[in-house]
Amino acid sequence: MFSVFRKIKQGTEIQISRNVISQEYHGLQHSDLSAGSLRVIEILQKAGFQAYLVGGGIRDLLLEKHPKDFDVATNARPNEIQSLFRKARIIGRRFQIVHVRMGPEIIEVTTFRGSSENSHHRQANESGMLVRDNVFGSVEDDAIRRDFTMNALYYDPTTHEVLDFVGGYDDLEDNIIRVIGDPETRYREDPVRMLRAVRFVGKLGMSLAEETKEPIKRLASLLRDVSSSRLFDEVLKLLQAGNGYNTFPHLLQFELLRSMFPQAHTIFQANNDNSDHRLILKALQNTDSRLSEGKTVTPAFLYAAMHWPQVHLRWLELEREGNERSNSLAIAASETLEFNQQFVAIPKRFSTTIREIWDLQIKLEKRHGRRPDSTLEHPRFRAGYDFLLLRESAGEIPVGLGQWWTEYQIADETERRELITSVQGEEHGAMPKRRPRKRAGPKPNVY
Numbered sequence: 001m002f003s004v005f006r007k008i009k010q011g012t013e014i015q016i017s018r019n020v021i022s023q024e025y026h027g028l029q030h031s032d033l034s035a036g037s038l039r040v041i042e043i044l045q046k047a048g049f050q051a052y053l054v055g056g057g058i059r060d061l062l063l064e065k066h067p068k069d070f071d072v073a074t075n076a077r078p079n080e081i082q083s084l085f086r087k088a089r090i091i092g093r094r095f096q097i098v099h100v101r102m103g104p105e106i107i108e109v110t111t112f113r114g115s116s117e118n119s120h121h122r123q124a125n126e127s128g129m130l131v132r133d134n135v136f137g138s139v140e141d142d143a144i145r146r147d148f149t150m151n152a153l154y155y156d157p158t159t160h161e162v163l164d165f166v167g168g169y170d171d172l173e174d175n176i177i178r179v180i181g182d183p184e185t186r187y188r189e190d191p192v193r194m195l196r197a198v199r200f201v202g203k204l205g206m207s208l209a210e211e212t213k214e215p216i217k218r219l220a221s222l223l224r225d226v227s228s229s230r231l232f233d234e235v236l237k238l239l240q241a242g243n244g245y246n247t248f249p250h251l252l253q254f255e256l257l258r259s260m261f262p263q264a265h266t267i268f269q270a271n272n273d274n275s276d277h278r279l280i281l282k283a284l285q286n287t288d289s290r291l292s293e294g295k296t297v298t299p300a301f302l303y304a305a306m307h308w309p310q311v312h313l314r315w316l317e318l319e320r321e322g323n324e325r326s327n328s329l330a331i332a333a334s335e336t337l338e339f340n341q342q343f344v345a346i347p348k349r350f351s352t353t354i355r356e357i358w359d360l361q362i363k364l365e366k367r368h369g370r371r372p373d374s375t376l377e378h379p380r381f382r383a384g385y386d387f388l389l390l391r392e393s394a395g396e397i398p399v400g401l402g403q404w405w406t407e408y409q410i411a412d413e414t415e416r417r418e419l420i421t422s423v424q425g426e427e428h429g430a431m432p433k434r435r436p437r438k439r440a441g442p443k444p445n446v447y
Contacts, residue, residue: 016140016165023160026169028061030157036105037070038157043084044109045158049076050139052154058162059150062172063204072109073142073154081109112142140165147186147193148200148212149178171209177201178209187215191222192234194256199238202247216254223259228345231260232299235344240302242291244284260344263310263336276309279394286390300353301383303346305390310336311358312396326362333358353380360384361391364405367423372408372416 030038037053044051057070074081078096082088087101088109098109114137137145139154146152149168155161162169171178177200179186179193187194194216197208223231238247251257258265268277283305287297311332318328333355337346346354356378363375364384375381389402408419 016144017167018140019164019167019169021162021164021169026062026162028058028155028160028162032061033057033157034070034105034107036102037072037107039102040072040085040100040107040109041157044072044074044076044081047076047084049074049080050112051076052139052156052163054154055146055151058153058155059168059172062153062162062169065204070107072107073112073139074109075112075136075138077111077136081111111136112139113137113145114141139163144180146180147190147196149180150200152180175204175206176209177204177206177212179212183212184215184219187219188222191219191226192230194220194223194254195234195238198250198254198256199241199243199247201250202238202243203241205246216256220255220259223256224343228341228343231344232346235260235306236299236302239284239306240287240291240297240299242288244302245281245288248281248284261306261340262343263340264306267309267313275391275394275396276312279308279390279396280305282390282393298350298353298383299346300350300357301387303350304354304357304383304387307336307340307354308358310340329358329362353383356380357383357387361388364388364401367404367408367420369420372420376409 033053034057037057041051041053051072051074053070054073055071057067060067076084078090078098081098081100082090085098085100085102088098090096090098095113096111100107100109114135143152143154143165146166149166149171151168152164152166153168153172154163154165156163166180167178177197179197197212197216200206201208226234238244238251252265252268255265257268264276264280267274271277283302287302290297311329314332314335315329318331319325323331337351337354340346357380360375360378360380361384363371363378366372366375378384385402385405388405391397392399392402404419404423408416411419
């Protein structure tokens with residue numbers, strides 16, 4: 001073992017200790033590892049390069065979880081990596097990485113990052129956020145450039161050893177999430193690290209080290225420096241990866257929601273126990289359940305729920321001003337999407353679906369003549385219907401309209417005419433006075 005000090009930005013010192021954890025102690029088995037990543041490492045090592053499995057894959061295995069992928073780190077430069085693999089391409093501007101296709105797998109291969117602060121290859125903006133970072137170095141340099149200690153563990157398949165340079169193994173055993181280096185400096189380099197810290201709390205059930213936690217609320221506004229398109233992807237990682245329900249309260253706690261969904265944040269600050277808040281929590285809970293069951297989900301439904309508090313509030317305001325109900329909803333939807341696009345950019349293919357889900361909330365209220373049949377044939381009917389059930393379960397609207405549509409979907413023609421007759425003279429989805437016999441309907445889902 002050796003121990004040295006490395007200086008990083010603003011004079012902070014990090015102690016680098018090369019700790020080697022044997023297989024007898026860590027217990028990792030090759031049968032649990034990705035065959036493609038092992039093959040990539042074998043080829044790199046045979047060519048004379050250092051190469052290790054690193055990051056979340058190793059972390060999750062040590063926590064006895066199932067990794068979704070395995071990444072490789074090496075001292076080979078991007079062009080050298082590309083030359084060794086027929087199916088490889090260099091991607092990225094801020095820091096170049098190589099995607100290597102190995103059978104059905106795509107393995108992400110990164111060159112060890114360097115710690116040089118004066119290189120012309122490394123550029124930051126006025127807030128300290130790195131915008132270009134193609135600085136290469138040793139495995140020790142690479143370790144201190146990673147975000148959290150638990151993500152800086154390197155596994156060598158040849159020796160079956162885990163290398164730990166920054167105390168990540170001990171932090172894993174203590175269930176602690178700790179930023180490597182000075183937290184404020186690291187958050188300024190890349191504000192998304194604050195989102196990652198919160199995401200790991202929700203995903204892993206671990207706690208933030210005090211020094212890692214302290215600056216987050218204070219620096220949350222730095223997320224405004226992150227591109228709106230990048231934040232779209234980060235929100236999906238936070239809330240649509242199976243742990244959204246556990247993660248969302250931490251976004252509120254650290255005021256990270258403000259920079260991504262400012263209007264929703266303001267509403268929650270005023271009252272965090274209303275139907276809008278409950279609707280979002282139920283949407284996240286149902287999304288997590290679908291993912292755990294191996295079912296598909298769509299970003300459109302998640303974003304429809306996240307933006308609904310502002311749409312709902314503005315919709316009610318416009319109606320009180322005397323605007324027609326359908327037109328009020330259309331205006332509220334347009335204003336909300338247009339305003340929030342500057343914070344989190346939703347691709348058009350999803351924003352169109354979001355609008356359709358919201359528009360269906362009006363269509364589902366209209367149950368006279370042939371309108372129900374036309375609504376039932378709408379390509380987004382199921383998503384709109386599920387959103388209606390969500391609004392009911394959150395207490396936004398009275399229970400009843402959802403049950404009516406549940407029955408209508410499975411009714412025969414005669415029963416459908418009876419259902420339509422039962423709501424004569426009713427408005428806005430009130431419960432029918434006369435109800436036909438109930439039958440088991442389709443189970444509500446969240447897309």
